[in-house]
Amino acid sequence: MQIGFIGLGTMGGPMALNAQSAGHPMLVNDLRREAAAALLEKGAVWAGSAGAIGAQSDVVFTSLPGPREVEAVAVELIANMRPGTTWFDLSTNSPTEIRRLHAQFAEKKIHLLDASVSGGPTGAKSR
Numbered sequence: 001m002q003i004g005f006i007g008l009g010t011m012g013g014p015m016a017l018n019a020q021s022a023g024h025p026m027l028v029n030d031l032r033r034e035a036a037a038a039l040l041e042k043g044a045v046w047a048g049s050a051g052a053i054g055a056q057s058d059v060v061f062t063s064l065p066g067p068r069e070v071e072a073v074a075v076e077l078i079a080n081m082r083p084g085t086t087w088f089d090l091s092t093n094s095p096t097e098i099r100r101l102h103a104q105f106a107e108k109k110i111h112l113l114d115a116s117v118s119g120g121p122t123g124a125k126s127r
Contacts, residue, residue, distance in 0.1 A: 004027045006053055016039055020039060025043075029053055033046065060085070070097065
């Protein structure tokens with residue numbers, strides 16, 4: 001199963017490392033390539049865009065700052081993800097925005113799950 005991870009900051013980076021350490025192939029992207037350094041050193045592959053991750057992944061995780069960033073990534077994902085694939089949005093987001101996006105993705109038979117996380121950076125690192 002190919003995992004794609006977009007947003008490798010304070011929360012996303014440690015969560016992506018945990019998934020990678022479980023043996024899953026990882027395709028990654030962030031606005032700052034240096035945020036992916038630890039993942040790339042352990043064999044992750046850099047993707048040039050959110051759309052590239054959507055096209056090549058079975059499961060996509062996003063950990064983004066807020067609704068505006070989620071919306072920007074959603075445009076690329078919906079244009080590139082295949083029917084039957086799944087997007088887990090780990091970002092703190094607007095319930096209204098997620099409902100709207102869920103309906104759009106459902107039309108294309110792409111699963112979208114709102115999976116906001118808690119526990120802060122310590123929780124992300126400790127699993």
